[in-house]
Amino acid sequence: MEILPNITIQHYLWLSTALFALGVFGVLLRRNAILMFMCIELMLNAVNIALVAFSKVHGDTSGQVFVFFIMVVAAAEVAVGLAILMMLYRNLHTTDTDALNNLKG
């Protein structure tokens, strides 16, 4: 189960978990929409590390191909998301997500 000498799959999964939890923490803590986007990128990359580690353990390149697709989705998400942020800034002059309370009763 060793990926590198003395480094098992568990080490990589713990690293991936730590980065994912950091991403969750950032999305919940920061109110700036751009920062929230960056934390989402961090979470996606945590998942990518886990996928590559599993692909190494199982001797199957499919995991690496999945990482490609995650990168594709991340790039598309950033392109559309930042365009939405630009619209938001143009209308509200802020990127604070607490300012988006028009639907609040």
Added chain:
Amino acid sequence: MSLTEIAFYFLSFLAIFSGLAVILSRNPVHSVLYLIVTFFSIAGHYFLMNAQFLAAVHIIVYAGAIMVLFLYVIMMLNLNEEQEEKTKSWVKIAAVVSSCSIMLILVSLISKSTIVMGKAPMADDAGLVQNLGKVLYKDYLLPFELASVLFLAAMVGAVYLSKKETSKS
């Protein structure tokens, strides 16, 4: 401790600490730069796991394209420390509690579970573009084409959204 072990721990600590710095730094530009450091250390991990092509693509796509896009938007919106967000204290506590509980759940799950080994260990050259290309174009042809449609849709959406409205309704 062998060299690869040292490299693993160094890259892991670099990734985690710069990830923490992304969240905690007040200036968004600094956050972007720390995120680039995180991405480089993740690319180093890919190199360690013999996913060479993936590491190169990761650096090109993330550090080269996505983070430049982020920097552009931050500089265009002129965000800096003065427009500081005020996070309520109960939100801070809730963020700490929920992220720690997610981490706890995942860590306990990982340490309890046994991972089934594959039949054969991965060949050293499996991460090169030659072998990845074969898998991508043979087994994953339909998702590949769908990804191109997704990109087209994203491009149209981004251009449409960021276009200035000419007629006010």
